Amino acid sequence: MRELTFTDAAREGLAEEMARDDMIFVVGEGIGARGGNFNTTVGLYDLYGEKRLRDTPISERGFTGLCTGAAVLGARPVIDFMFLDFELDALGEIINQMSRLRWMSNGQVKVPIVLRGGVGLASTGPHHSANLFSIFMHLPGLHVVVPVFPADAKGLLKTSIRMDDPVIFLEHKKLMKLKGPVPDGEHLVPFGQASVVRQGKDLTIVGISFTVIEALNAANLLEKEGISAEVIDPRTLAPLDLATILESVSKTHRLLVVDEDFSPCGAGAEIAAQVMEQGFYELDAPVRRMNGAFVPGPYSPPLEAAVIPSAQGIAKAAQALMVE
Amino acid sequence: MAFEITLPRLGWDMVEGSLADWLKKDGELVKAGEMLFTVEGDKAIQEIEALDSGYLKTLPDGPQKGEKVPVGTLLGYLVPEEELAEFQFPGQGLEPVPEQAVAQPAGLPLEKPAPAPVDDRKRRVYISPYARRLAQGLGVDWQGIHGSGKGGRIMALDVEQAALIKQKAAQPAAERHVITPLRKKIAEHMAYSAHTSAPVTLTTEVDATELVALRKALKEDSAITGQPAPSYNDLLAKLSCQALLEHPLINARIEGEEVVQMGTVNIAVAVDTERGLIVPVLKDVETKTLRQLARESAALIERTRSGSITYEELQGATFTITNLGMFEIDAFTPIIDLPQCSILGVGRIAPKQVVVDVETEKVAIRQCMILSLTFDHRLVDGAQAARFLQRVKRFIERPYLWMAG
Numbered sequence: 001m002r003e004l005t006f007t008d009a010a011r012e013g014l015a016e017e018m019a020r021d022d023m024i025f026v027v028g029e030g031i032g033a034r035g036g037n038f039n040t041t042v043g044l045y046d047l048y049g050e051k052r053l054r055d056t057p058i059s060e061r062g063f064t065g066l067c068t069g070a071a072v073l074g075a076r077p078v079i080d081f082m083f084l085d086f087e088l089d090a091l092g093e094i095i096n097q098m099s100r101l102r103w104m105s106n107g108q109v110k111v112p113i114v115l116r117g118g119v120g121l122a123s124t125g126p127h128h129s130a131n132l133f134s135i136f137m138h139l140p141g142l143h144v145v146v147p148v149f150p151a152d153a154k155g156l157l158k159t160s161i162r163m164d165d166p167v168i169f170l171e172h173k174k175l176m177k178l179k180g181p182v183p184d185g186e187h188l189v190p191f192g193q194a195s196v197v198r199q200g201k202d203l204t205i206v207g208i209s210f211t212v213i214e215a216l217n218a219a220n221l222l223e224k225e226g227i228s229a230e231v232i233d234p235r236t237l238a239p240l241d242l243a244t245i246l247e248s249v250s251k252t253h254r255l256l257v258v259d260e261d262f263s264p265c266g267a268g269a270e271i272a273a274q275v276m277e278q279g280f281y282e283l284d285a286p287v288r289r290m291n292g293a294f295v296p297g298p299y300s301p302p303l304e305a306a307v308i309p310s311a312q313g314i315a316k317a318a319q320a321l322m323v324e
Numbered sequence: 325m326a327f328e329i330t331l332p333r334l335g336w337d338m339v340e341g342s343l344a345d346w347l348k349k350d351g352e353l354v355k356a357g358e359m360l361f362t363v364e365g366d367k368a369i370q371e372i373e374a375l376d377s378g379y380l381k382t383l384p385d386g387p388q389k390g391e392k393v394p395v396g397t398l399l400g401y402l403v404p405e406e407e408l409a410e411f412q413f414p415g416q417g418l419e420p421v422p423e424q425a426v427a428q429p430a431g432l433p434l435e436k437p438a439p440a441p442v443d444d445r446k447r448r449v450y451i452s453p454y455a456r457r458l459a460q461g462l463g464v465d466w467q468g469i470h471g472s473g474k475g476g477r478i479m480a481l482d483v484e485q486a487a488l489i490k491q492k493a494a495q496p497a498a499e500r501h502v503i504t505p506l507r508k509k510i511a512e513h514m515a516y517s518a519h520t521s522a523p524v525t526l527t528t529e530v531d532a533t534e535l536v537a538l539r540k541a542l543k544e545d546s547a548i549t550g551q552p553a554p555s556y557n558d559l560l561a562k563l564s565c566q567a568l569l570e571h572p573l574i575n576a577r578i579e580g581e582e583v584v585q586m587g588t589v590n591i592a593v594a595v596d597t598e599r600g601l602i603v604p605v606l607k608d609v610e611t612k613t614l615r616q617l618a619r620e621s622a623a624l625i626e627r628t629r630s631g632s633i634t635y636e637e638l639q640g641a642t643f644t645i646t647n648l649g650m651f652e653i654d655a656f657t658p659i660i661d662l663p664q665c666s667i668l669g670v671g672r673i674a675p676k677q678v679v680v681d682v683e684t685e686k687v688a689i690r691q692c693m694i695l696s697l698t699f700d701h702r703l704v705d706g707a708q709a710a711r712f713l714q715r716v717k718r719f720i721e722r723p724y725l726w727m728a729g
Contacts, residue, residue, distance in 0.1 A: 253452075253454045253480060280453045281453045281454060281456070281457040282453070282454050283452060283453050283454050284452040284453075284454040284455055284479050284480040285452055285473070285479065323472075323473070323474070324473060324474050324477075
């Protein structure tokens with residue numbers, strides 16, 4: 001199979017969808033002729049022009065509200081926020097309008113919007129490093145998608161665009177150059193289906209976004225210590241495929257959730273709670289979480305390295321969990 | 325508080341240097357501003373003044389003069405007068421650091437030690453939910469298990485091990501009892517034979533159809549006369565006796581430096597009893613008719629089984645027949661009952677399809693039997709034993725031959 005980078009795969013998905021449905025348009029800062037800060041729209045402006053690749057001023061709340069209206073009227077906007085951090089300026093529109101209109105209209109109104117944004121610490125300092133998955137997991141009416149591998153970036157973005165509800169599509173900046181096999185042509189990945197990216201029998205590690213990669217590295221380290229780790233990539237946090245996680249825990253009886261995002265009220269907390277509720281009698285040890293430090297993302301590289309979960313750190317936590 | 329004296333940085337790019345010399349003696353009072361020691365950097369030797377006042381205490385295991393060390397290396401202390409009496413270099417007179425504290429990963433707060441178990445209250449047993457469910461499924465009482473998890477918490481592994489131990493304990497124990505005198509005797513005798521003799525076993529298949537017919541006829545006759553019918557063992561004893569008379573080398577034994585060819589044929593017939601193997605002896609077989617043998621052996625076997633057999637009746641055998649045919653055994657390697665020199669193992673009689681004429685390719689169903697003759701090669705050679713066995717075979721296949729005597 002051919003190999004593409006995460007970003008190229010996602011862009012291929014966007015291009016395929018835009019060719020299929022001319023109600024799809026992209027809105028954001030620098031996504032027109034410039035092709036997007038993260039090359040998310042390179043080449044598309046030449047094909048579809050400014051009508052469907054609409055550069056905006058720095059006015060997140062404004063264009064988010066505008067797109068919400070367009071979506072209600074039948075368009076399928078993709079808002080490219082560049083960084084998730086910038087999306088926060090539009091939270092009022094997202095939470096109060098976008099996520100609620102379908103409920104408030106008794107389903108008569110659909111709001112098909114994709115909100116894209118880069119997440120994660122990648123030498124990007126406190127204003128450009130947010131993960132904040134749980135803010136969106138917390139809201140009814142939103143889907144939260146966290147692709148890790150290029151094929152999923154394409155398949156999940158295509159599925160996101162076809163959703164009739166708002167989708168928060170979050171791309172970790174350290175994944176954007178990651179290469180991997182991507183199927184040719186139509187490739188759709190359904191929501192709510194986690195992927196077991198490594199088989200193991202001694203403990204389950206659920207990674208979220210980029211930490212899946214670190215969890216896989218940790219699993220290789222653990223293998224040398226005689227510990228067999230199963231690694232799961234949930235792929236979508238809302239809906240969350242708990243069944244796959246439970247099935248794995250029923251085999252390994254130990255669970256470690258790794259997330260670069262903050263620990264309190266985080267995705268790991270939600271997964272831990274659900275596993276406790278539904279899989280209590282499968283647990284041979286307490287569920288453990290490993291998170292990024294509870295501090296804004298530092299800019300200093302040594303400090304950044306100190307606050308994010310590393311493969312070594314994950315391996316250590318897993319070892320501790322084995323004798324817990 | 326004692327002031328540390330460390331190797332100073334003489335320029336921004338200096339990372340190491342050496343103490344050139346102390347300008348004050350160890351124990352001497354130094355005042356702030358006085359020159360205290362010299363440092364040799366990359367380019368020059370520089371005098372360093374004391375920043376505080378106190379008595380100089382040079383580090384006993386500190387860097388040697390001229391030894392290159394990193395900037396910041398501790399060289400000694402300036403100790404104020406009021407502390408001089410109690411001054412100790414760090415690390416002296418202290419309790420050794422507990423190992424646990426050393427093992428603690430840096431940057432993590434020290435965990436509180438687990439509270440000591442309270443004597444007057446029952447220890448609370450912790451068990452993981454999965455281990456608990458496992459224990460229930462395996463029927464393990466986990467309250468008594470010592471957990472290998474943190475703080476003694478019971479994990480699945482502990483339950484599995486407990487279940488394994490329980491399973492082992494539940495397995496029926498091997499039965500033990502003191503060895504009976506008879507068993508001991510058999511054991512000694514068999515081991516003696518196995519270690520002393522040079523046993524070789526010959527096997528041959530025999531067509532026993534005629535013998536079966538003879539036995540059937542004898543049985544039918546017994547029904548008329550009311551006499552006991554000769555068993556196969558009786559028949560085999562009688563025909564073996566005839567073969568032994570013709571091959572006296574087989575009816576022999578080693579006694580010290582002599583080979584003794586026995587004057588009579590006494591045939592032992594192995595009998596399986598509850599107490600073990602007992603081998604009563606049919607004496608002077610050559611002088612007895614089949615009917616006599618049948619009566620005698622029936623009585624002997626009866627007494628053997630009931631345990632009333634006399635010592636005398638078990639002695640003096642010159643040859644043994646052991647028959648495992650009733651257990652569907654075909655061939656085996658019997659052990660010689662010393663001092664005899666051979667033993668005949670008798671297999672089952674079973675119908676088989678055999679070629680009776682090669683020319684006409686004629687096959688027939690025949691009653692076949694395998695004979696296993698073990699002989700002591702110390703005394704008997706293979707050909708001699710084979711000839712004897714061939715004779716026995718012939719007598720079985722044509723029983724009327726040995727009736728001639």
